[in-house]
Amino acid sequence: MACIPEGHGRLRGRGRFFNLDASVFVTTRVTELRDHCILDFPEGPPPPAARRRRRRRLLHPFTGDVVNLPPLTTLVPQLDRPQVNGDKNILPCIRRVSAHHTCLASQQRSRFPLDFDPSFRSQMAIRRRPRSPAPDFRILPCDHGTKRRRAAVADAASSPWASMHTDLVALIAERVLAGHLLDYVRFRAACRHWRHCTVDPRGRGVSDPRFHPRRWMMLPEGHGLHPGHGRLRGRARFFNLDTGVFVAARVPELRDHCILDSPDGLLLLQRDADAAVRLLHPFTGDVVDLPPLTTLVPQLDRPQVNGDKNILPCIRRVSAAVSVAPATGTVVVLLALELLHRFAHASTADKSWTLTGWSAGLHGTTLSFHGSLFMVQCAGNEALSILRLDPPPVNEEDDGSSSPPLSPPQTVARLPGEIFQAKLVECESEILVVGSTGSSRDHLVVMRLADLLPGRRPAVPLTSIGDHCLFLGTRSLAVSSKGLPSVAGNAIIFCDYMHGSRLQQYNLGVVDGDDSLSPACDAGMIWSPPPSPHSMVHHLVTCCHRNFWNKGLIYWSMADTRWRTKSKWRSGA
Numbered sequence: 370m371a372c373i374p375e376g377h378g379r380l381r382g383r384g385r386f387f388n389l390d391a392s393v394f395v396t397t398r399v400t401e402l403r404d405h406c407i408l409d410f411p412e413g414p415p416p417p418a419a420r421r422r423r424r425r426r427l428l429h430p431f432t433g434d435v436v437n438l439p440p441l442t443t444l445v446p447q448l449d450r451p452q453v454n455g456d457k458n459i460l461p462c463i464r465r466v467s468a469h470h471t472c473l474a475s476q477q478r479s480r481f482p483l484d485f486d487p488s489f490r491s492q493m494a495i496r497r498r499p500r501s502p503a504p505d506f507r508i509l510p511c512d513h514g515t516k517r518r519r520a521a522v523a524d525a526a527s528s529p530w531a532s533m534h535t536d537l538v539a540l541i542a543e544r545v546l547a548g549h550l551l552d553y554v555r556f557r558a559a560c561r562h563w564r565h566c567t568v569d570p571r572g573r574g575v576s577d578p579r580f581h582p583r584r585w586m587m588l589p590e591g592h593g594l595h596p597g598h599g600r601l602r603g604r605a606r607f608f609n610l611d612t613g614v615f616v617a618a619r620v621p622e623l624r625d626h627c628i629l630d631s632p633d634g635l636l637l638l639q640r641d642a643d644a645a646v647r648l649l650h651p652f653t654g655d656v657v658d659l660p661p662l663t664t665l666v667p668q669l670d671r672p673q674v675n676g677d678k679n680i681l682p683c684i685r686r687v688s689a690a691v692s693v694a695p696a697t698g699t700v701v702v703l704l705a706l707e708l709l710h711r712f713a714h715a716s717t718a719d720k721s722w723t724l725t726g727w728s729a730g731l732h733g734t735t736l737s738f739h740g741s742l743f744m745v746q747c748a749g750n751e752a753l754s755i756l757r758l759d760p761p762p763v764n765e766e767d768d769g770s771s772s773p774p775l776s777p778p779q780t781v782a783r784l785p786g787e788i789f790q791a792k793l794v795e796c797e798s799e800i801l802v803v804g805s806t807g808s809s810r811d812h813l814v815v816m817r818l819a820d821l822l823p824g825r826r827p828a829v830p831l832t833s834i835g836d837h838c839l840f841l842g843t844r845s846l847a848v849s850s851k852g853l854p855s856v857a858g859n860a861i862i863f864c865d866y867m868h869g870s871r872l873q874q875y876n877l878g879v880v881d882g883d884d885s886l887s888p889a890c891d892a893g894m895i896w897s898p899p900p901s902p903h904s905m906v907h908h909l910v911t912c913c914h915r916n917f918w919n920k921g922l923i924y925w926s927m928a929d930t931r932w933r934t935k936s937k938w939r940s941g942a
Contacts, residue, residue: 538566574650582634595921597623613852641938664721682941692740736793782821794845842913
């Protein structure tokens with residue numbers, strides 16, 4: 370420690386000290402500096418000070434301990450007069466010292482450079498400066514707002530919340546976790562007892578489906594700031610589709626990975642070096658390794674692609690679903706290769722991806738729901754049908770070389786014949802089917818998939834979806850207008866349908882008429898990018914287009930979606 374002490378009246382008896390190693394500054398009250406001057410600062414904190422009566426004292430500035438030493442005037446009779454120019458300059462020469470202090474037990478053997486009279490040793494004493502007692506702070510055990518607690522925590526039995534039974538805490542935590550993951554994290558941060566009674570998400574973020582951030586989406590920054598850009602400093606922003614809460618998380622894996630998809634809020638990444646696929650939980654940092662995409666190349670039919678050069682860009686355009694085996698915790702990932710109309714799957718125990726030998730004529734894109742892939746199929750002049758592709762069963766006795774093959778998707782429902790176009794979207798834990806009765810999309814129909822299942826009554830279109838707004842694109846989202854006030858509720862936005870260069874939204878509350886369609890945003894999104902700052906509608910529309918979302922671009926129709934950096938390893942994603 371070193372000191373910056375001053376005895377000036379404006380300092381009110383305080384001195385500042387700083388640590389030479391940690392660069393920490395401390396201010397303490399040293400009342401002795403009012404009538405003392407500092408001679409030296411030996412071996413750390415205690416500086417020797419001299420009173421106006423020339424008596425030496427050794428002071429500890431933090432504890433207030435004082436050791437009285439003989440006056441400096443006792444050295445005057447022992448000096449040789451020729452060493453100084455008269456008696457007038459003797460004391461100034463004595464005050465220029467370099468001090469050394471020892472503990473009290475050995476102080477009797479310590480001597481000044483000029484031996485002083487032993488009779489003064491009996492006058493040495495130790496005095497402690499009295500201090501006022503510290504106030505009694507009482508901090509509630511469940512109060513998590515205080516970051517640094519400077520007093521002892523009160524007894525846990527004094528608060529009924531902290532003494533709650535373990536089973537009751539676990540039951541409440543289970544109910545909270547069924548809502549939002551962020552509420553569960555806040556619940557565990559309430560007090561130490563609640564944290565010990567509940568399961569820690571870290572280490573289980575991917576293998577336990579309860580901790581999947583299903584209603585969280587990564588926010589596209591725009592201006593070409595793709596995830597992992599140097600200006601973002603390894604951070605990415607996420608927002609909740611229901612509450613509108615924004616969270617910034619540090620994701621260092623984005624520096625050498627590109628994002629392929631976001632199933633259940635997890636990030637499906639591809640490593641640049643070897644095209645290995647990884648599944649990452651953005652909040653807990655848990656990672657699951659999967660086989661590289663290059664293992665699909667030998668299984669592809671060469672006529673499907675134009676030479677070996679374009680194989681990987683066609684493979685990287687995927688839509689994924691994640692499922693976890695309850696018994697073993699094995700993670701299984703389904704991939705829909707959108708450009709090839711084929712499917713692939715792999716688990717954490719596999720060494721390569723397994724490609725299906727069949728293909729499906731898809732009409733639109735797929736939807737991930739509870740580990741399965743749902744899709745709309747158009748078979749000639751027949752009515753549209755909805756298919757479901759389930760993950761393969763996990764074989765516990767398998768050696769990890771390969772997984773059982775995928776069975777073809779099964780038809781779960783058929784749409785009425787008057788619906789020509791349809792998209793699937795998850796809203797409030799159920800699948801909604803949004804279809805149009807014509808090519809112009811002037812009249813839209815919304816139905817529940819559960820009402821279209823065989824054996825049910827004829828489905829009745831919904832007249833309202835509450836405060837939700839449906840964004841339909843290559844990825845479909847249901848957003849609550851309560852958390853995002855700039856988004857209109859009870860409306861549908863087709864992210865690829867423009868009218869007069871403006872994005873249109875369909876209002877379900879209007880029964881026919883020209884008022885059912887209205888502009889979703891002010892600026893056009895065809896020939897030029899929307900002006901900055903971008904509205905939340907622009908960001909949500911970008912989230913529905915994966916080729917814009919993972920590159921840090923804001924969607925507009927004529928934009929160039931090629932990778933500007935690392936295109937050799939990320940082309941097609």
